[in-house]
Amino acid sequence: EPEVTQTPSHQVTQMGQEVILRCVPISNHLYFYWYRQILGQKVEFLVSFYNNEISEKSEIFDDQFSVERPDGSNFTLKIRSTKLEDSAMYFCASSVGYGLSYNEQFFGPGTRLTVL
Amino acid sequence: SQQGEEDPQALSIQEGENATMNCSYKTSINNLQWYRQNSGRGLVHLILIRSNEREKHSGRLRVTLDTSKKSSSLLITASRAADTASYFCATDAGPGGGADGLTFGKGTHLIIQP
Numbered sequence: 001e002p003e004v005t006q007t008p009s010h011q012v013t014q015m016g017q018e019v020i021l022r023c024v025p026i027s028n029h030l031y032f033y034w035y036r037q038i039l040g041q042k043v044e045f046l047v048s049f050y051n052n053e054i055s056e057k058s059e060i061f062d063d064q065f066s067v068e069r070p071d072g073s074n075f076t077l078k079i080r081s082t083k084l085e086d087s088a089m090y091f092c093a094s095s096v097g098y099g100l101s102y103n104e105q106f107f108g109p110g111t112r113l114t115v116l
Numbered sequence: 117s118q119q120g121e122e123d124p125q126a127l128s129i130q131e132g133e134n135a136t137m138n139c140s141y142k143t144s145i146n147n148l149q150w151y152r153q154n155s156g157r158g159l160v161h162l163i164l165i166r167s168n169e170r171e172k173h174s175g176r177l178r179v180t181l182d183t184s185k186k187s188s189s190l191l192i193t194a195s196r197a198a199d200t201a202s203y204f205c206a207t208d209a210g211p212g213g214g215a216d217g218l219t220f221g222k223g224t225h226l227i228i229q230p
Contacts, residue, residue, distance in 0.1 A: 031215055042222050043204065045217030047217075056210070089156075100166065103164075105218060
């Protein structure tokens with residue numbers, strides 16, 4: 001069964017450093033998403049992406065964040081200058097984008113980001 | 117209450133019993149989805165129910181949706197130890213396009229005692 005994959009599973013970085021989190025969405029899906037979950041808190045929506053541009057973003061997704069689909073399979077989230085409060089589990093998700101269950105979102109296993 | 121708020125926060129039952137979790141939300145929605153998360157792991161999609169549906173089944177799962185009460189319930193029948201996890205409801209309350217982000221609740225932590 002196709003699934004969303006994410007790399008790395010765990011990333012440790014120093015405050016102020018740039019990190020890139022990688023995701024491979026399900027191959028026939030058209031919409032891609034990033035969410036984060038700070039330890040012990042709710043899963044929060046960051047951004048959605050379609051047709052090579054951002055479709056929707058939350059207040060959390062400020063100028064230090066960016067997303068990109070550099071090729072036909074990968075979808076990345078870049079954090080330019082990490083802060084301690086960026087420590088969280090980051091989830092990538094994808095959805096087919098059409099049909100009755102167009103927004104059924106399937107999540108990857110997550111990347112745990114630790115900022116020191 | 118906040119959009120997508122589950123209750124109870126924690127539930128402990130004996131293996132073989134049924135487990136019921138509830139979710140309430142505030143705004144009108146396009147659909148509501150339930151997810152499972154094992155400790156420290158990813159989110160597993162369980163079921164999606166659209167706003168014009170009232171009940172949906174998938175294996176041992178039964179989901180109901182009452183849009184007049186803005187609430188949903190997830191029933192797991194004949195629970196197993198492997199069902200121990202946190203369960204989240206997530207609502208799509210966006211404009212209805214495929215790019216809508218989901219709003220998650222805090223989840224119900226379900227423990228199945230062997």
